[in-house]
Amino acid sequence: MKSAIVVFPGTNRERDMALALRRATGRDPAIVWHSGEALPKVDLIVLPGGFAHGDYLRCGAMAAHSPIMAEVKKRADRGVTVLAVCNGFQAACEAGMLPGVLMPNVCLQFVCRDVHLRVERSVRPFTGRYNAGTVIRVPVAHHDGNYYADKETLDRLEGEGRVIFRYSAPDGTLGDAHNPNGSARHIAGVVNAKGNVLGMMPHPEDLVDPVMGGTDGLGLFQGLAESLAA
Template identity: 50%
Template sequence: MKVGVVSFPGSNCDEDALLAIVERLHESAVLLWHKDHDLQGADVVILPGGFSYGDYLRSGAIARFSPIMQEVVAHARRGGPVIGFCNGFQIACEAGLLPGALLRNVSLQFRSMPVTLRVETSQTVFTNAATAGARLTMPIAHGDGRFTADADTLTRLESEGQVVFRYVNAAGEPTEAANPNGSMRNIAGVCNPGGTVVGMMPHPERALEPLLGSTDGLVLFESLLASVKA
């Protein structure tokens, strides 16, 4: 498997995503510069976290028009896997790869903390090695993470199994207290209808080392590897 990690000006989790692939999965990964038009043969594209283009206008709004994004969108339309973490999720929404939008946290505060997620579906390239209902702990670090969509879109996402993760409490319930940003229906991550494009606000690439408090992110990368090798 070869993974391409896009570096936008202002990305700050691209190296973490690269290391996740190289050091934890022992697979190859390359950084893709935002001005390039070439995915360099990558089977998978990761849109990393950060503050691409300074989050000017809206988070992800400008990054979406990068030359590399035209290739990423074409790759996704061919059924190629694309994963967006945090700012990468915002970019994927702005690019129309995923439904909805990520707005300012309801608290108006930047939230950097571990959260508990419930896996809502294992029918995606990124969760097939996980069990629906499983709970994962990993960090969030964002100011604009409030998932928002219109009522029809929310209904469709739920009925079609496109909600991938929800923020839950220790008992696994999606309560208001467990929701760190005011996301509609506690949604932390969604996918496209085919389960090949996934976006999530939490950072699985920061949950791979016991020293950092959790290794729960690993199952997502193992899922990815299993999907691509299958």
């Protein structure tokens, strides 16, 4: 699997992402600057976390209009797999690649801690390595992770099986106490209609090695490597 990570001014999680991809695929991803650099032909495009363009106006709003995003959208439309994590998720929503928007956390604080995610669906290319219902532990680190969409959109997402991760208790129970940011219906990750673009607030790339305190996130990258093997 060949991959590329898009870097905007203010992106700061590209190295964690590169490490996770290297670990799962044995290859270094291309790191691509958001302007003036051509996006290489790859099987996976990653929009990583950070504070692209200082999160000015709205998180991800500026990044969504960066020169490279037109090409990212075009590739996604053609079926190329896109993983958008944290600030990348915000940018993908702002760019219209995913429905909804990430609003400020209900607690109005930056939340940086491990959370539990219930894998709602086991689907390639993202979550084929996990069984549906499995609970994994991964960190979140964000101020604006409160997923919002109108009721019709949320119903549609659920009806079409596009909610991939939900915040939960370690035993998979749902509840406000386990929702770090107030996200509608405890949604932590969703895919687009085609299923080739996943947006999620938590950072699976930061739990891929025992030295990080766990490997619960590795399955996502191994699943991608398996599904997208050239």
